Amino acid sequence: MPTHAVDWEFAHPPAGVWPLLADTARFNEAAGLPKYPVRREEQPDGSMRFFAESRIGPFALAWEEIPVEWVADRWFRHERRFSRGPLATLTATAELRPTPTGTICRYTLEAEPAGLAGRLLLAAGFLRASEKGLARLVDGVREHLDGRRPVAFEPPRPPLDAARRQRLERLAETVEASGHGHGLTGRLAALISGGQDNDVERIRPLALARRWAVPERDTIELCLQAVRDGILESRWDILCPRCRGAQITATSLDRLPTAAHCESCNIGYDRDFAQNVELSFHPAPSVRPVTEGEFCLFGPMSTPHVFAQLRVEPGARRALPAGFAPGAWRYRTLEPGGQVDLAVGPEGIPAAVVTADGVEVGPPATGQLVLENRDSRPRTVVVESRRWVEDALTAHRVTTMQAFRDLFAGDVLRPGDEVAIAQIALLFTDLSGSTALYERIGDAAAYRLVREHFAFLARTIRAHDGAIVKTIGDAVMAAFAEPADAVRAAVAVQAEVAAFNRQQGGEGIAIKMGVHAGHCIAVTLNDRLDYFGQMVNLAARLQGLARSGEVLLSGVLADDPKVRDVLAGIEPGTREAAAVRGMERPVDVLRLAGPFPVAGPAMTAGGA
Structure with missing residues (x-):
C-alpha cells in the first residue's frame, strides 16, 4: 500500500501540540476542504455506520467514516473507506513523541487505489502533495505555540464581506452600550468576523469565559444581549447523556420535547434541565451565515473530554499508559450499551471490561489502563472525563440568572x-x-x-x-x-x-x-x-x-x-x-x- 511519512518538530511538549494537531475539523477547514453531510445507517445489532459524500476538484466522492482511534497527547488514526472515487481507502496517522527540546510528530498517509485513476493519482505523488499542502498549517501551529500569531488556524477566505462587517460593528456598539457587554463585545465581534466555522457554529459562553479569563456571568450576559440585539441566535440542545451529542435542537423552551433519541448511541432519554439541556449560540444569518455539515465527523478534539477511543477485537486486550488525572471518569463503548462511572484515585486505574451487556470495571493495574473485550463482536471503547459539563450552560443555570429573565x-x-x-x-x-x-x-x-x-x-x-x-x-x-x-x-x-x-x-x-x-x-x-x-x-x-x-x-x-x-x-x-x-x-x-x-x-x- 503506498505510504508517505514526514516528521514535524515542535519546541513544545506533546500536551501543548496535541490539542492543535488533533483538531482535525479546524485543520480541514483551514485547508479549504468543503463541509459534507453525514448519513447514519442503523445496523441489526443496534450500532450505527456513518456515510458521507462530497466533491473535491474533479472527483465525486462517497465514503464510510470509520470512527477515529486515539489516545490523548499520544496518537490518532483516521481511516476513510471509499465506495466512489479514485481511492479505496485513505488513512492518516499522527504519532507524538516527546523529545528533550519538545515534540516530534510522525505523520503518515496511506492510500489504496480503487482502479486505474487511483493508481495514476498515487503515482503522480498525491500523498506527498497532500502532506506538502499541510505544511503551511503546521507552520501556523508552530507560530501560534511560539506566541507569534493569535490563533493556529484561520479560515481559507474572509468569512464576512464589507457590508456584514459594518452591520456587525453597529450591532456590537449597541450590545456594549446595554451594560451587558462588559468590555467583551469587541472580542465577540472579532470571533464572529474572523473565526472559523468551527469556532462560531456552537458558541459556549462558559468555554469563552475560560479562554478569555473573565467571569462566567459576563460572557453569559454578553451572549444573551447579543441575541437580543441581533448578533447571535440561541438554541436549546438536548444532549445525549451517554455521548454528549446534541440530538434535538429547539429555538425556544416551549419547543423542547420532553424526551429525545440519540441516533449514534441508539438510546432514548428524558429531558433534564440541570443535566442535559444546554443553551448555546451561533451567529445570526444576517451577520454571518454558517453552512450545515461536517469538516471531520470523528476528530479527537470534537470531543475533548474523551481521553481514549480504541477498537478492541473480540477476545482481545489492549493496554495504554494511564495518564489519568484524579476525578470523575466514565467507561463506555461507541456502540450502544451500558456505561460505568468511576472515580480515579491514587490506588490505580481499573480495567475496562466489555461484555455483551455493556462495560464493567475490572481490577486496577499499576501505570496502565487495560481494555478487554469479552463480547463476540468488535467494540470501540471510550474513556472519557465527566468534567465535560463544566462548559455546558444548562437550562437550569441560565433560567436562574437575572439577565435571562430580563431579556x-x-x-x-x-x-x-x-x-x-x-x-x-x-x-x-x-x-x-x-x-x-x-x-x-x-x-x-x-x-x-x-x-x-x-x-x-x-x-x-x-x-x-x-x-x-x-x-x-x-x-x-x-x-x-x-x-x-x-x-x-x-x-x-x-x-x-x-x-x-x-x-x-x-x-x-x-x-x-x-x-x-x-x-x-x-x-x-x-x-x-x-x-x-x-x-x-x-x-x-x-x-x-x-x-x-x-x-x-x-x-x-x-x-x-x-x-x-x-x-x-x-x-x-x-x-x-x-x-x-x-x-x-x-x-x-x-x-x-x-x-x-x-x-x-x-x-x-x-x-x-
Missing part, C-alpha cells in the same frame, strides 16, 4: 408543561414593618423607598448569579442554581442594607430573609417561569419566621459543604427546631442574626 421573559415552557428540578435554591425576602412605614412617611415616600429597595435587591441578587422570579407586595422571590450563591446573596443584602439606608438620607428599612434548597418543579405561570412544590413553600415560611435583620436557613441547606464555607466567614448563628405551618414535624433551621461582614474574598460570588 427573555417570553421564553417559557408551553402551557401545561412542567420540568422537575432536582436542586434549586430559593431566597425569599420581605420588609419588616412595612405597614408602619407607609403610615409614618406617607404612601408616596414609602412607595419610592420600596422601589429603591427592589432595585437594591435586584443588583445584589444578580451579582451573585441569581434572578428575581417575582415580587409579592413588598417581598421578593429569587432563584439560584448554586445554593451557596443564594446564601452569599442573603448575607450581602444584610451586610449592605445599612449603606442603602444612608443613601436614602432619611427613613431606613429592615429586611428579613429565608433560604432553602431542594427539589421542585418549574412551570409557566403568568407568562413567566415559576417554581412550585413543598420546598418552595418551606423557603417562603422560613422568611415568615425570620425576625427583622435576620437570615433563616434550613438545616439541610446550612449543612451543604459549600454553604458551610460561606458561613465560616460570618458570625455563628443559632440552630433550633422551628414549628412551621403546614409541616407535620418541627424543621431544623439556622438563625443568622449578624453582624454580617461586607463581602470579602470568602463571600465573593462563585461566578464573579
